[in-house]
Amino acid sequence: MRLPVWKRKSMSTQAIAQQGQERVEDTTRHETFLHLIGQYEAALRRLAAGYVARDADREDLFQEIAVGLWRAIPSYRGEASERTWLYRVAHNIAISSSARLYRREKRERAMPEAFDHISARLDSEQELLRNEKRRALVEAIRSLPALDRQIVLLHLEDLSYAEIEQISGLSQSAVATRLSRVRERLKEEMQAREMGRQ
Numbered sequence: 001m002r003l004p005v006w007k008r009k010s011m012s013t014q015a016i017a018q019q020g021q022e023r024v025e026d027t028t029r030h031e032t033f034l035h036l037i038g039q040y041e042a043a044l045r046r047l048a049a050g051y052v053a054r055d056a057d058r059e060d061l062f063q064e065i066a067v068g069l070w071r072a073i074p075s076y077r078g079e080a081s082e083r084t085w086l087y088r089v090a091h092n093i094a095i096s097s098s099a100r101l102y103r104r105e106k107r108e109r110a111m112p113e114a115f116d117h118i119s120a121r122l123d124s125e126q127e128l129l130r131n132e133k134r135r136a137l138v139e140a141i142r143s144l145p146a147l148d149r150q151i152v153l154l155h156l157e158d159l160s161y162a163e164i165e166q167i168s169g170l171s172q173s174a175v176a177t178r179l180s181r182v183r184e185r186l187k188e189e190m191q192a193r194e195m196g197r198q
Helices: 008-051 055-075 082-108 125-142 146-156 161-168 172-197
Strands: none
Touching: 008 055, 008 082, 008 125, 008 146, 055 082, 082 146, 082 161, 125 146, 125 172, 146 161, 146 172, 161 172
């Protein structure tokens, strides 16, 4: 019986082939990442705004989400749609990041930031009122518990109940029920703010 002969050349050829495969995978990952960011950047920025109030924190959260997507691309198995998978990754990062930020701010007892300055070009009273209502609604959404906030933000991004089910883990009927309750809660809160202003 002859033993196989170790060949240095075949080992180096195998290493070169493996490096070539890794380069192909990196190129594919890079192209996938650029595609995802190109297609969903606006939605991811809106998602970040739904979780944190300050501009700098929103930008930090967007960057965290982008890094998280980069890291998660190799684990995407195609079991859910690309959009559903992306939102699942993004919301998980946003939830943990906003919780970290909340704990940090609580420790530091930071002074709340002043409201965003309204552009001087807004001269109509209706425009001012609409912006104020929008800001109040965003603040109300940010104050929701994490799961309710996630469901509302996904709904606002026009995801179906089935897609929200895949992201949140709740059944479609539970999503519909929660969404109905959250809408009612937000409506009551907005009415209370209206009454408080008058």
